Each structure stands twice: as structure tokens, then as C-alpha cells.
Amino acid sequence: MRLGPDMKIQIKIIGPLMYAAGFSEKEMDVPAGTTVDGLTVLIGIPKERPRIVTRNGAAVSPDGALAEGDKIAVSPIYSGG
């Protein structure tokens, strides 16, 4: 797939996944067309780590495409203590 020019997204990494990514929150430029899974690989979270990704507070599927201005959060699958 051809990826387009960069777009800005905000990303927040929740829980121990932030130690894999090396940061907990930042604004990032990602190529247009980047998927949710593509993003998690880009930030260094191994594919096999169970996770839930939300956009503006709602879950998004791994192949969902990101859009300019998205507020993305990547969290482990918590089970609520």
C-alpha cells in the first residue's frame, strides 16, 4: 500500500505497554493510511502483546485507518482488578 503524506495524531500509551514503547504520551507524525496495527508496530509494541486500541474513546479494529487529529490510546487488556 502507498502511504500518503504525514498526518498528526496524538497517542497515549497506557499501563506497562508504555515501557515497551519508551513513552507514555506524545504527538506523532505518521504517514497517511497508517493502520492501527501499523501504528503499534511503529511505536515498538510487539504484535503479540494483547491490547485494546481506542480512538477518541471508542475501540478501533486493528486494520482501521488513522485520520488526521485522531486521539489514540493503546492499553493492555485490563480485567478490572
Added chain:
Amino acid sequence: MVGWTGYFLRVNLTSKTWKKEAFSEEFAHKWVGGRGFAVKILFDEVRPGIDPLGPENKFIVALGPIAGIPAPNTGKAVVAAISPLTGFYGDGNLGTRVAEHLRKAGYDALIVEGKADHPTMLYIEDDKVEFLPADEVWGQGTYACNDWIYAKYGKGVGVLNIGQGGENMARFAVVRSLEGRAGGRPGVGAVMGSKLLKAVVVKGSRPIPQADPAAMKALGSGDLRKVGQIDKQSGWSIQSTTGVLPFCNEVAGLPVRNFRKTSHPDAWKVDGERCNNARVATYGCPTCTMRCGITVLDDEGRESELDYENVALLGPNLEIFDLPKVASLNYLCDEYGLDTMSAGCVLSFYADAIDHGATSGDFRFGDAKRAKELLGLAARREGPLGNLLADGSLRMARAFGHNSEAYAMQVKGLEVAAYNCKFIPGQALAFGVAAIGAHHREAWIITFEIKHTTRESYGPEKAAKVIELQRIRGGMFEFLVSCRFPWIENGWPLDNYPKYFNTVTGLDWSLDDMWRVADRIYAMIKLHYLRQFPQADRTGDYPPRVWFDPSNADTEGPIAGKFLEEDKYDGMLQHYYDQRGYDRRGIPTKATLLALGLAEEAAAVEKVAVLT
């Protein structure tokens, strides 16, 4: 019978007598232990209608066949009584060396009856039981009491104790063990206090009976190591439960301002990353290899052990976003022996009721200083305000009137744990049908709802998920008596638990056998409820009414304009009843009770209430 000690220790504080009481193999196989034992003993021995804070109530410490055996993570005990907060069966679990010691002393449960004539500490060592004066520490908090006990007996003994909250019978007082936090949210600590029982100390020296001790040792210690390694890989215990706070904030599920709001821009100030950064020590239950307690210093330099529930409910829920101040409120709850969750909801309800003109007072959201004072008043039941707060949010609402019960965040009298279900229907159901009131321990389905279903759905799949988790979390882990965290947070396979059970007992049970016991226990708790409240109907399984209120909907964020729809919630509740074999009131039908082997208990209930 192998795998159980086969005995209860029955202690009477009034007569200062005790006896070792055998139970049958049939009883063991039917109720297994922990919650199963407690629910049955209290049903058979405590008649409905008694004053939960009177001498007729009983305080139970119950263990299961794998409790205290080195395996993941078995240093837990169930404490139970008829609840002074909810009026029917109430319990909780906590990490404590009592689990191992009571079993090594030769008992699977302790039943405490009557009332002492002065503050008492019960000392149990194998076949010796002593009733010792505790006047010296009566009036002191749990930390000082614990130090006093350790100074007498050394740090290796098992300890359960109460603080001023329990002594003064605050209805949400817990039982504490410095070896592993607190348990018994629905006022089990108040029941100890009503009996003038300040502490229980246990030291056991015999081997715990097991079918194959060598095999269990190899299996259990190997698995403990593996669970520790898995946790290192996942990193879960770095932030432990506090990691979930930003997730709740992100998906509009955080309790903020008495659950009026679902997220807050300052929530990050008390999130898991900040908790871990502030860590000065790590704290864990006995035998645990994924120690999850994060100890930080509070604003007075005292060590305070945090988890998500207490941070969320004593922090954002009170609009306090200063971690040392939140830690200080948490420290005080632990010192006084008050449940942190109920305490957070009681204070937030009080501030909200003042805001809404239901009562007058000088407490406002964000006021940590006054919050500290109020906790002290509640723990000491000092003055009319202290007495009011100590009675919990439902009784407060009934005293205030002005429709404030709608935003008293409780179900069946037990305050809601730290998940704001303004628009998380399945989790609202999980709170509604939690056996003892709005506890998160039994079912937590938020990630499932958001990731695998539509949040808007009120369908049968959510009811099914709640039942699946109740069987595991509120059932198996509570009757085997073991910590659920290896499974829930680190994916430790569930089929390990029948393996431990079978190795210890020599039986050949499957997970399905476990679910049958779990269903029996859930039905029994409903029978307790019906026996106490014969007019009970399905509205007892409704969440706080404010979640149904359109005017309470968020005005921005992911669930803007959304609220729980009452008729749809009711439909989902009916799915739950249908799947469980309960009638329209939410009571198990006679056919369900018979299928679960509860004919005798059904007959007992039919003397005071109707079964269909």
C-alpha cells in the same frame, strides 16, 4: 476425605469456650470452602431478622482446599458475616498469613459467636485457643495494633484486626491484615467490633492434609515461579491495578465528582505511571510472585498502599488530583479500618447532596483537608455527622430525602466500585447482579464490552459474559480461595485450578464441576437475600438511578448525550435471569434450586417467603 482438614473451629466469645467441629465429606464436596462454607454456615446458623451488630451474628473466616498451599496465589482468606450495611450475607477476601496458619492449625474455617465482655484478642495455636485482653490497643488503628501483635508473637503469625471504624461499628468497616490489605467491604469489620473482637492471631504447625503433597509441592512451586516470570514479561505489576485509571478516563468510565463526570483532564496526575514513579516500596500477599501493592508516601510522610479502586474513589471521585493527598485519605481508611471504596462513595455522595441542596454542610469536592476530618468522624462515629457518614450512603440518602437516593452510588446498600457505568450497560448489569451489592470482584466486562461488542448493546451476550465471570471470579476463586489476578491480568490458564484442587484432594473435578458449585453459591446468596427481604423484587438488581437520568448524560466526549435506558437495562436483566434460571424477581426458581441440590434450603426459605 483428603485435602480438607475436616474441622471448623467454633469459638464463643460470651462463654469463652471453643470446640473443634468435624464436617462431613458430603459438606466439603458440596460447598468446597471459602465463600461456599461461609454462605452455608450463616444460612443454617443465623436466623433472618437479627441485628447484624448484635451477638447473634457470626464472624466467619473461611478457607478452601488450596488456601495456604504454595501455589499461585493462595495466601487469601474469606471473611464473612451478615452485613450491617446491606442486611444480608456479606463477605470479602484478603491476603493474610491466617490462610496458611489456620489450615496448619487444623481448621478450614473459624466461626466466632457471641460477644466478649471486654476488648479481646483471640489467639489460636493448633489445639490451643486463648481469649486475651486487647484493652491496650482498643481505640488504636490497625497499624499500631498490628505492631503490638508482632511485638508479642513475631512477624510470622497470621493476623486479622480492626481499627477504630470496626470498633465503633461503622457499617463499611473492614477486616485488615497488614500482610495483605483489607477485606469484607459490607461491614465485616463492624461485626468484629460489635463482638469486641479486636484481633485474631493464628499460628499453626501441622502439615496441611493433601492427597499428594510431593506432587503438589512440585506443581505449586513451579507454577509460582512461572506466574512470576509471566508477570515480569507482561510488566503488569509495575503499575498493577492503578494502570487501569487512564484507560477508564479514556473510555469515559472513570468516577469523577460522585460519578457525575466520566473523565477529567487532571486524571493523569494520579494515574498508574505517577503511582509507580512515587513508589517507595512494594507490597504483596503471602506466597505471591506478582506483588501488586504500590506503596507511596502520603502528604504527612506515611506509607500508604495504593490500588486503582482507592485512588479513583478517594481521588477523582472527590475531585482530588494530588497523589500524596489521595494517599493520605487512603492511609486513614487503612488505619481506621474503613473500606476505601465505600468511604470514597460516602464522601462524594455527601458533597453531591450538599451541592444539590439535599442537606447542608461545609464539605466541597476537592477539599482533601475536610475529607480527612470526615473520615475520622465516621470512624469514631463522632457527633451526628460522624454517625450519619458511618451508616453508609443509602442510609444517608434516606435521612436526607429530596430524591438523593438516586445519586447515592450503591446497589443493595453496598457502594459502587470505581467504574462509572453511565453508559457501560454490561458493567452496570455486573454491579446490579453482583451477589452482595455493587462489588467489582465478581464480574468486570468493560474491555469485553468495548472491544468485542457494541457499547450500545443490552443483549444476551453481555448477560452471558457476566455469568461466565461470576462463576470464575465470584465463584471458583472465592471457594478455592485464591487470588484471581494471575488469571485475570496475566492470562494464567484457568484449567490450572482444577489441577491444584485435584492434586490436593485426589478428586477428578473439571471446570464444569467448579461452575456447578459456583451456581449453587450464587443461588444461596439470593436465598439469603429473599429470606431477609421477602418482598424483594427485580429493582434490587438495578444500578444507581442516576445512570438512567438523561439530564445526567455527558455533554462532551465519547458518550456525549448517552445514558442507560431503563427499559433496555431491564431487558438485559431478564436475559440474565433467564440464563440463570431465576424468576422475574431475580430469585432462583424451585426447579433451579432443586437442580443445584438446594431442596432443604428452599424449604427453609418457603417458611418466610414465596418461591416460584
